[in-house]
Amino acid sequence: MALEVVEICAGAGGQALGLEKAGFEHALAVELDENASATLLRNRPNWDVRTGDVVDSSLWKPDQFEGVSLLAGGVPCPPFTIAGKQLGATDERDLFAWAVELVGSVKPQALMLENVRGLSMPRFAGYRQHVLDRLRELKYVAEWRLLQASHYGVPQLRPRFVLVALKEEFADYFHWPEKLGEPPTVGDTLFELMAADGWRGAETWREKANKIAPTIVGGSKKHGGADLGPTRAKRAWAEIGVDALGVADAPPTVNDDPDFMPKLTTEMVARIQGWDDKEFHWEFTGRKTSRYRQIGNAFPPPVAAAVGKAIAAALKKETNPHERSNNLKGDPIYRVLRESGDFMTAAQIARAIERKIEPSDATGLKLEPHELERRIALLGRDFQIEMKESTSATAYKLGEFRAFIGQDDHVRHEHFLKNRAKIS
Known part of the structure; x- marks a missing residue:
């Protein structure tokens, strides 16, 4: 059974290589960044790689790929990152809802x-529930899972929030991949590269670098050159003997002090992301900063391969079917407002939650009116919330989803054109 994938926001190929290892052939890869596209073509010159805005209908026609085995992508993470403003649906870079549509x-x-771990936080409970509801309308069974890259052989603290949805006939055959055991340390992963030019401190450094790495931060074109992360990450790197203030052009040499604290090269960063010279071999194009961003923003290939294999097995119905259950609860306020379709006061919402929502779904939700109002205001960051005042109470009605899902008049287009040179 031939399995084909269309990959959007493909980046430099972390997910692409992993899916290839899982048995998928690329029917198409779409990527905005020219350097990342060049990397894809350097490694797979026969692929159909198209460079530009993925929502541009002149770049590709989605309906020409109807019925493909897998639609995949690593859509932009800034709308959900914990370190950012978490604008979600109101961030012009948000393509998650569009990808679902x-x-x-x-x-x-x-x-x-x-995407990043931030999308799994309570702030986006309503957003996630909308995604699940929309996929259900399209006859897909969807499930979220927070996966740790270190569980799949990647020597790095890199949680990734993954959504998998399958047509109903395949859904019960999907099983999330099992953990593969303990990952190697940074020292063991990079020793060969650190010692390549005869550095006399390599063995001692290997012993000190006896942990897995902090999360590699690729950054964006809005910021400066290659850098391994914020202040706390730099301290964690220093604890394992790595100078995180920039990226080196070459590994330490025989002339360097054995006690010197080395920087990582882009090749070393790629190893920490899961690329290697054997199963996950890949070459990167462009200048050092571009290479670093391509590597740092990628989905680690071993993780993509693990999830890809699980999807492939489900599509081939090679596993034992089981009943699906989503382990991540949605937003009960969103659910009762959506079901009602009318105005509801905070007290009415609270009673509806108590009456209609399973207690486990509302865990941790305080039902006092002021707390409900706070949560409604939070929900209003991703959805239009209509308000109707009366002498006794304020009533709320759930309106349209604010996210870009393909609207011709959405503010996303204006912001994209204005900031095109800074988007990566």
């Missing part, structure tokens, strides 16, 4: 989207 025209057998 794309399922309606591509009609893939399966969908896989990955």
Whole structure:
């Protein structure tokens, strides 16, 4: 059974290589950054790689790939990152909801989207529930899972929030990949590269670098050159003997002090992301800062391969079927407002939650009116919330989703054109 994938926001190929190892052949890869596209073509010159805005209908026609085995992508993470403003649906870079809507025209057998851990936080409970509801309307069964890259052989603290959805006929055959055991340390992973030019301190450094790495931060074009992360990450790097203030052009040499604290090269960063010279070999194009960003922003290939293999097995129905259950609860306020379709006061919402929502779904939700109002205001960051005042109370009604899902008049287009040179 031939499995084909259309990959959007493909980056430099972390997810692409992993899916290839899982048995998928690329029907198309779409990427905005020219350097990342050049990297894809350097490694897979026969692929159909298209460079530009993925939502541009002149770049590709989604309906031409109708029925493909898998639609996959690593859509931009800034709308959800914990370190950012968490603008979600109101961030012009948000393509997550658009990618979900794309399922309606591509009609893939399966969908896989990955993003940062921030999307799993309570702030985005309503956003996540909307995604699940929309996929259910499209006849897909979807599930979220927070995966740790270190569980799949990647020597790095890199949690990724993954959405997998399958057509109903395949859904019960999908099982999330099992953990593969303990990952190697940074020292063991990079020793060969650190010692390549005869550095006399390599063995001692290997012993000190006896942990897995902090999360590699790729950054964006809005910021300066290659850098391994914020202040706390730099301290963690220093504890394992790495100078995180920049990226080196070459490994330490025989002339360097054995006690010197080395910087990482882009090749070393790639190793920490899961690329290697054997199973996950890959070459990167462009200048050092561009290479670093391509590597740092990637979905680690071993993690993509693990999830890809699980999806492939489900599409081939090679596993034992089991009943699906989403382990991440949605927003009960969103659910009762959506079900009502009318104005509700905070007291009415609280009673509806108590009456209709399973207690486990509302865990940790305080039902006092002021807390409900705070949560409604939070929900209003991703959805239009209509308000109707009366002498006794304020009533709320859930309106339209604020996210870009393909609207011709959405503010996303204006912001994209204005900031095109800074987007990566």
